[in-house]
Amino acid sequence: MLLCIENINVYYGNIQALHDVSLTVAKGEIVSLIGANGAGKSTILKAVSGILTPRSGRILLADKDLVGVSPHRIVRMGVSLVPEGRGIFANMTVRDNLEMGAFTRNSREEIEKSVAEVFSLFPQLRERASQSAGTLSGGEQQMLAIGRAMVAKPDVVLLDEPSMGLSPLLVRDIFLLIREINRAGTTILLVEQNAFMALSVAHRAYVLETGAIALTGIASELRQNAKVRAAYLGDVAE
């Protein structure tokens, strides 16, 4: 297992947000976390990326424990977060944003190569390379956020709600790109409200309910599961 979360308990102050959550992500997988608002999906990503520290439990990245390691070190260990709301640097140009993504890398040529790769993946971004990132549309900003994470050459990308605020057409584009990035060898842990899209792109999925894992399985099987269909896919009970 590339990423292995074992029985973490995470709190916001005195309020427990995650109860004994365990999950695994194998190399090359897309694993999706679905669940209602406030179920704790984003909290898991925050714990993995080091923004929140679990009170107990372990988070293993290829056998190295990430608990207590600060976020900027975790990036260097190969885990990149695309935060909810994208977190792009609005006053910097698109190109500067991408180069910030490569902050942990040193070789100028390698960085140029990665930036070029992102531009070929997202041609719209190349056209806007010297424009300031705040002027991009929502979809372009999401592409930039994903591209910026890719420039760091991570082993695992944590995607927090990539479909948020995007039109259905753009959501489809973004998910096609997620699949493409995964095929090129990047492991993905995806948090998503849009359960239908998430289950169609992921290999496996976990269903979260009030801070605990309620259900897990192969994504295509979960899509057929009556409970999941009723709760998250808007299926009317037959």
Place this chain on the structure above:
Amino acid sequence: MRLLRSLVKTVAAYALLAGSISFLAGAGFVNPYWVQILMLACIVAISAQGLNIIYGFTGLFSLGHAAFYGIGAYTAAYLMKTYGGQSQAAFLAALLAGGGASAAVAYLIGLPTLRLTSDYLGIATLGFGIIMKVVFDNADSFLPELGGARGMTGIAKMTTIPWVIFFLIVSLLVVRNTIHSRYGRAILSVREDEIAAETMGIDTFQYKMVGFVTGCAFAGVAGGLYAHLYTFLHPSNFDFFKSIDILIIVVLGGLGNMSGTLVVSFGWIFLLEGLRVFLPPGYVELRWVLIPVLLIVTMLLRPQGIFGAHEFPFLRGKGAR
């Protein structure tokens, strides 16, 4: 090659500025009073450039800049008075020691506060500024030479046009070259979005610390120059309101704008002194009505600062990226 060329340019600019102003002053074309004001403006510009690093570029709200200015002033003056005599080399050393003392204190304040959000730094530096004023007021109880509330006297007049121009140019170069480096972009990203910067692998605490300490070091050096310009230090020169003055300069010039900070520093000092000349006697205190009005009008018309995003050509990045 490019480095050599820019070095030559810088030295030429320095020689031209320092030489011509010194000549004009020496030959009696410019009133010594205005020469002194010009030097003060340069000193304020150095200090303001420091706050520009802290607040403008790094996004840390600091309300105690005058305290760091004061630490530099008292440190340099004390060292010079006790050990330096009249030597130019000792003067340089004393100025650097003043900057170093401010930087060291800034580091100690940054350790607990920079891990928190920027608002806490604002509160901590506000409190620190007030504490330092009390310390300066009572400094004679532990070092009689510092004079406490009676003020410190007997400081050698060492600050000259070449010295202030030299440090002004150095400060501008340091800011320009830092901001347009990889390091500088990391500092800017911390200002824009701290969490996002952290997820880029940037140690935000370290970068905030570098910004804060560097900015305070500028204030310290400027304080040392100030002490040896007026040869008299009084705690009231380093109180809360003096911190606000510098903050106003940085905001008026446009946050994170070097040209704006530079121009407004000069404008501010010359306006303050100019009004002293132009306002009829007895109405001089009207300055403190006119300046806030000016501030309000500017912020309504140019909320992004007088210069906005425009920089003088010599303060721009190389652009060739």
